[in-house]
Amino acid sequence: MEANRHAPTKLLVLGAGRQQLALLDAARKRGLVVVAVDRDPSAPGFRLADRRALISFEDEPALHRLAEAERIDGVISPANDWSVGIAARVAHRLALPHPLDPKTAALAGSWLKQRERFAEADVPHDAWLGDGPEVTVQAFSLGGELHALSGPSGAAALAARAAAALGIREGPTSTRIRITARGPQVIELAARVGSPEEVEVVRVATGVDLNALALKGALGEPIEPVELPARPLAA
Structure with missing residues (x-):
């Protein structure tokens, strides 16, 4: 090149x-x-x-x-x-x-492989058909640290555990989580930005443009630590 x-x-x-x-x-x-x-x-x-x-x-x-x-x-x-x-x-x-190596991307792109890895890493994930409200945590990882930009604190912490279990250290994630009587449970994690509507909500509420960050990540450009809001935005 x-x-x-x-x-x-x-x-x-x-x-x-x-x-x-x-x-x-x-x-x-x-x-x-x-x-x-x-x-x-x-x-x-x-x-x-x-x-x-x-x-x-x-x-x-x-x-x-x-x-x-x-x-x-x-x-x-x-x-x-x-x-x-x-x-x-x-x-x-x-x-x-x-932002992702092929092995990590293969894990992130397969719902079945995700569940296997979550079970191995003891990440709560039995929520596909469970009761309780669903939230989505939009986040961006830098150097192995997940910066949550939406979702309640308990869900954000679980999203960080889910990303770590899959080996995600860099780039955007969109993690669906159900809040159950047993606590937050992962439904699935997408190693990409969320829907356009979710990305826009994050931009308006926090000033963080996930699309801009994703472009930088895809091009290998340096990214400064994300400036987080005082409290995560419920989504």
Whole structure:
């Protein structure tokens, strides 16, 4: 990637649907050259991209060839859990910076593997069909420390345990947790930013732009410790 040092920073975004619009817009406003892929030719996010490719996320070899040909500087999967692992593997093969290594991304992208790992690490997680309200903890990890930006304190602490159990030390997470009579229980963890609505709530309430942080993480740019609100925002 040496020859690409002085070229415009180029980001590969896996997905150009409605859920990816906010991140694509943030990337464009930053002046990044955006290469977006989606198998839907009418995907609305294509209008925000500099390059677009009709590729299915299931075609990992094609994604790798595209990334190599475009000489990308980073890759991100902002809304699809199952393509988080693909993004990590593409970055790994091209020796690009990425918040997740392929092994960690594989754990994070599989609900069954998550549950196995949570059981091994004694992380409460039997809440899929349980009673009680559900909250979502939006967070960003830096150097192994999870900075929770939403959710009550008990849920935020559990989200940190869940991320640690999966080996997540860097990048965004969105963790669904049910508050039960036995205490908070993890439903699932997504190693990505949350929905556009959740990201916007965090931005308005705390001033922290998770999309901006996710872009920096995908490009290997330095990130200062997140300035947290006095109390986490219930979500």
